[in-house]
Amino acid sequence: MKTVIAGLGAALLSTTMLVTSVSAETIRWARGSDALTLDPHSQNQGVTHNFAHHIYETLVDRDVEGTLQPRLALSWEIKADDPTVWVFKLREGVTFHDGAAFTAEDVVFSLDRARSEKSNMRQLHVDVDSVTAVDDLTVEVKMKGPSPLYVNNLTNTFMMDKTWSETNNVVEVQDYAAGEDNYAVRNTNGTGPYKLVSREVDVRSVMAVNDDHWAENKPAVTEIIYLPISDAATRVAALLSGEVDIVQDVPVQDIERLTGTDGIKVETGPENRVIYFGYKFGDAPLKTSNVTEGNPFNNPLVREAMELAVDRDAIKQVVMRGQSVPTGVANPPFVAGWTPELDAYPAVDLDRARELLAEAGYPDGFTVTLDTPNNRYVNDEAISQAVVGMLGRIGIQVTLASRPVAQHSPLVTSNETDFYLLGWGVPTFDSAYVFNDLVHTKDGSYGAYNGGLYSNPELDEKIRSLGTETDLAKRDATVAEIWQVVKEDRVLLPIHNQVLAYAMADRITLPVHPENQPLLTSVTFAD
Amino acid sequence: MLAFIIRRLAQSVLVMLFVALIAFVIFRYVGDPIASMVGVETRLEDQEIMRDRLGLNDPAVIQFLRFVGNAMQGEFGISYRLQQPVTELILSRLPATIELAFASAMIALVFGVVLGVFTALKPKSLLSGAVMSASLIGVSLPTFLIGIGLIYIFSVELGWLPSFGRGEVVDLGWWRTGLLTETGLKSLILPAITLSLFQLTLIMRLVRAEMLEVLRTEYIRFARARGLTQRAINFGHALKNTLVPVITITGLQLGSVIAFAIVTETVFQWPGVGSLFITSVQVVDVPVMAAYLMFIALVFVLINLVVDILYFVVDPRLRVDGGSSGK
Numbered sequence: 001m002k003t004v005i006a007g008l009g010a011a012l013l014s015t016t017m018l019v020t021s022v023s024a025e026t027i028r029w030a031r032g033s034d035a036l037t038l039d040p041h042s043q044n045q046g047v048t049h050n051f052a053h054h055i056y057e058t059l060v061d062r063d064v065e066g067t068l069q070p071r072l073a074l075s076w077e078i079k080a081d082d083p084t085v086w087v088f089k090l091r092e093g094v095t096f097h098d099g100a101a102f103t104a105e106d107v108v109f110s111l112d113r114a115r116s117e118k119s120n121m122r123q124l125h126v127d128v129d130s131v132t133a134v135d136d137l138t139v140e141v142k143m144k145g146p147s148p149l150y151v152n153n154l155t156n157t158f159m160m161d162k163t164w165s166e167t168n169n170v171v172e173v174q175d176y177a178a179g180e181d182n183y184a185v186r187n188t189n190g191t192g193p194y195k196l197v198s199r200e201v202d203v204r205s206v207m208a209v210n211d212d213h214w215a216e217n218k219p220a221v222t223e224i225i226y227l228p229i230s231d232a233a234t235r236v237a238a239l240l241s242g243e244v245d246i247v248q249d250v251p252v253q254d255i256e257r258l259t260g261t262d263g264i265k266v267e268t269g270p271e272n273r274v275i276y277f278g279y280k281f282g283d284a285p286l287k288t289s290n291v292t293e294g295n296p297f298n299n300p301l302v303r304e305a306m307e308l309a310v311d312r313d314a315i316k317q318v319v320m321r322g323q324s325v326p327t328g329v330a331n332p333p334f335v336a337g338w339t340p341e342l343d344a345y346p347a348v349d350l351d352r353a354r355e356l357l358a359e360a361g362y363p364d365g366f367t368v369t370l371d372t373p374n375n376r377y378v379n380d381e382a383i384s385q386a387v388v389g390m391l392g393r394i395g396i397q398v399t400l401a402s403r404p405v406a407q408h409s410p411l412v413t414s415n416e417t418d419f420y421l422l423g424w425g426v427p428t429f430d431s432a433y434v435f436n437d438l439v440h441t442k443d444g445s446y447g448a449y450n451g452g453l454y455s456n457p458e459l460d461e462k463i464r465s466l467g468t469e470t471d472l473a474k475r476d477a478t479v480a481e482i483w484q485v486v487k488e489d490r491v492l493l494p495i496h497n498q499v500l501a502y503a504m505a506d507r508i509t510l511p512v513h514p515e516n517q518p519l520l521t522s523v524t525f526a527d
Numbered sequence: 528m529l530a531f532i533i534r535r536l537a538q539s540v541l542v543m544l545f546v547a548l549i550a551f552v553i554f555r556y557v558g559d560p561i562a563s564m565v566g567v568e569t570r571l572e573d574q575e576i577m578r579d580r581l582g583l584n585d586p587a588v589i590q591f592l593r594f595v596g597n598a599m600q601g602e603f604g605i606s607y608r609l610q611q612p613v614t615e616l617i618l619s620r621l622p623a624t625i626e627l628a629f630a631s632a633m634i635a636l637v638f639g640v641v642l643g644v645f646t647a648l649k650p651k652s653l654l655s656g657a658v659m660s661a662s663l664i665g666v667s668l669p670t671f672l673i674g675i676g677l678i679y680i681f682s683v684e685l686g687w688l689p690s691f692g693r694g695e696v697v698d699l700g701w702w703r704t705g706l707l708t709e710t711g712l713k714s715l716i717l718p719a720i721t722l723s724l725f726q727l728t729l730i731m732r733l734v735r736a737e738m739l740e741v742l743r744t745e746y747i748r749f750a751r752a753r754g755l756t757q758r759a760i761n762f763g764h765a766l767k768n769t770l771v772p773v774i775t776i777t778g779l780q781l782g783s784v785i786a787f788a789i790v791t792e793t794v795f796q797w798p799g800v801g802s803l804f805i806t807s808v809q810v811v812d813v814p815v816m817a818a819y820l821m822f823i824a825l826v827f828v829l830i831n832l833v834v835d836i837l838y839f840v841v842d843p844r845l846r847v848d849g850g851s852s853g854k
Contacts, residue, residue, distance in 0.1 A: 033806070036608055036609060036610070037609065037610045117576065118580075174610050181611050181612060182610070185610045185611065186611075200798070201609055201611070202609075202802070202803065202806065203693070203798040204692070227691075227796075229691050229692075229796045230793060230796060230802065230805070230806060231671075231793055231794050231796065233678075233794075234675070234678060234690060234691050234794055235691075237675075237678045237682055237690045237691075238682075240683045241682040241683045241686055241690050243682070243690055243691070404809075
């Protein structure tokens with residue numbers, strides 16, 4: 001209450017004193033965890049990027065619709081006479097927080113740093129051959145082959161100042177093994193809309209608006225106090241008691257109650273992340289099944305029966321309390337290649353499912369173990385529990401094995417699971433990202449999360465062609481063909497797209513960002 | 528005396544080594560730290576590079592020896608999660624935990640003794656009955672429930688006290704204290720009460736039992752016969768004699784308070800070593816987990832060592848034993 005009065009007082013004072021200027025507004029922003037590091041290239045992790053986006057900037061980024069928009073780059077295109085070269089025109093007159101000018105040299109430096117061996121952003125730039133500065137405001141990125149979608153990989157690659165990095169000996173990214181910490185882990189010098197004022201890891205970080213920022217519209221929020229609160233109940237209580245203004249990670253079960261609370265509102269929106277189940281393919285018997293000859297999952301009839309038995313709408317209503325978007329395709333709606341036809345899913349039909357199972361040779365069903373994470377996705381374990389019950393109705397006896405993600409994830413990457421739940425976000429907003437990791441045969445850098453070892457050589461060829469196809473119409477057609485096969489073959493059992501919910505004080509509006517990376521520059525205040 | 532201390536020290540070292548072994552074995556098998564460090568979208572070959580760099584591909588024995596060697600120099604490596612030296616992280620979080628632990632120990636001691644004496648002196652009063660029943664709740668309710676309950680009453684409904692954090696802090700050299708600011712003190716109240724409830728109940732029941740015991744003894748009856756005032760008997764004689772075990776227990780429990788602060792710190796987002804540990808467990812930040820376990824073991828070993836030595840000083844019988852076996 002006291003703070004509200006103080007805030008009101010401050011707002012009144014500033015409006016009366018400085019008629020032309022926007023009133024000073026502090027936002028206390030609570031999340032479940034803190035940014036891991038301030039070094040922009042050392043962790044490819046959502047919370048860390050979200051924090052960094054306020055201090056550092058990328059060449060391009062995405063708005064709340066998921067559309068690519070210019071940030072430090074004003075334009076980007078493939079060079080007319082060479083399909084392997086990307087040309088970026090940079091924004092003029094941008095300065096770093098220490099006053100240094102932002103130039104093409106800094107972009108070259110940052111991209112090289114981001115693709116260096118110790119960088120965690122490296123994977124997004126593996127196809128880069130070399131980066132050169134043509135003039136002060138033009139950068140050319142030479143790829144190893146035609147890479148028509150490379151620009152999508154740049155939305156979380158932040159630009160650092162070359163001189164500052166050299167002065168402070170942070171040309172290289174933090175090396176864990178070296179046993180010392182890097183200056184860039186705790187200090188920043190970006191071009192972003194906010195400057196870091198202070199930071200106490202896991203406790204609070206304070207950012208103040210950067211008056212020299214290039215954007216014409218100055219943000220309404222002039223000071224950000226970032227407060228990690230790990231316990232969900234405490235986080236919600238802090239919002240209820242008025243000690244924080246925005247809670248970004250709202251537990252599903254609290255959404256309804258918060259919506260009904262005076263002075264608080266909840267913004268919801270779809271996240272760019274799909275939750276699905278994966279099967280083990282191949283002829284070898286499953287490790288956890290009572291079927292000792294052959295693999296029931298390898299039979300398309302069984303997969304069809306399972307899809308008919310899973311009630312996605314019930315999962316939405318009961319498990320997710322309405323906060324999910326059921327889907328029939330393992331591709332979020334933001335991603336190029338998504339269509340309403342693919343998204344449609346069949347109605348539950350238990351009789352037909354039982355018939356299919358009998359036809360497949362399993363009239364009495366079979367047993368299998370389902371591996372699920374329990375701390376990674378929204379209600380992940382509860383979703384799996386619901387599916388166990390639903391499959392039980394057609395005679396498939398599922399045993400649930402629930403583990404923290406640290407133990408679950410290796411099961412999938414080392415192909416040790418017969419049946420598993422996983423979520424997939426698509427940071428490039430392109431279907432190839434899904435195909436490369438989930439559908440392509442596990443081989444080298446392909447199929448890393450194809451834990452069921454699905455393999456279809458015909459699809460593999462098409463998937464690989466996407467990487468270098470420069471004719472976008474042809475490429476889209478190929479994407480559609482691949483999705484058709486993936487859906488008809490029921491390679492994955494998609495359940496829903498996750499929904500994000502941000503809770504905030506009534507006077508504030510922060511729209512949901514599909515990658516869960518809202519910028520507080522987008523906050524607006526009600527009068 | 529010296530031989531006894533040396534023997535105790537040797538035992539302590541053995542215990543620490545054993546804890547180190549357990550810490551190492553458990554943490555080697557709690558999951559893949561890489562998986563939680565990099566998130567699901569990182570390519571496997573990059574994960575392999577990281578694994579190699581962190582030495583996770585070396586044989587277990589080598590990893591253990593490296594761990595012990597470094598631990599002896601107070602060197603626990605770099606936190607996987609925060610990329611900062613672990614020793615520094617723990618030291619920077621320690622003041623918060625120690626202040627919380629001492630505040631709650633004080634609450635537990637003061638209220639425990641007062642209520643214990645009261646319930647012992649007036650066993651039949653209605654208030655005593657109420658206190659005894661309430662104390663049962665204090666023991667049986669889980670800490671996080673008490674914490675959340677207090678937050679809802681005092682922060683959300685009444686708005687008197689902060690629901691999370693440590694308030695404003697003042698840097699005194701390397702010690703960051705919250706005891707010198709108003710918000711700091713206000714922030715301390717709820718977590719300290721939450722953490723103290725269990726110990727408070729324990730001390731209260733101990734004092735009450737000891738007090739009832741002592742009140743039945745000959746010398747109290749004799750004191751009454753001498754015509755001393757009730758006050759002098761109760762506090763000058765009875766209470767004094769109950770305090771020896773109480774002080775021992777409180778001392779020993781201080782270790783537990785520091786160790787059990789984990790839940791309280793998490794509920795109140797108290798930036799101490801306990802919440803650091805929990806966050807680290809969630810992402811399998813092995814260096815921090817190992818260092819924390821070693822630290823807690825050290826606290827217990829040190830407290831026990833001090834208690835042992837104190838006993839040795841106080842109790843002559845131990846001294847005779849120690850002397851004879853030392854020959």
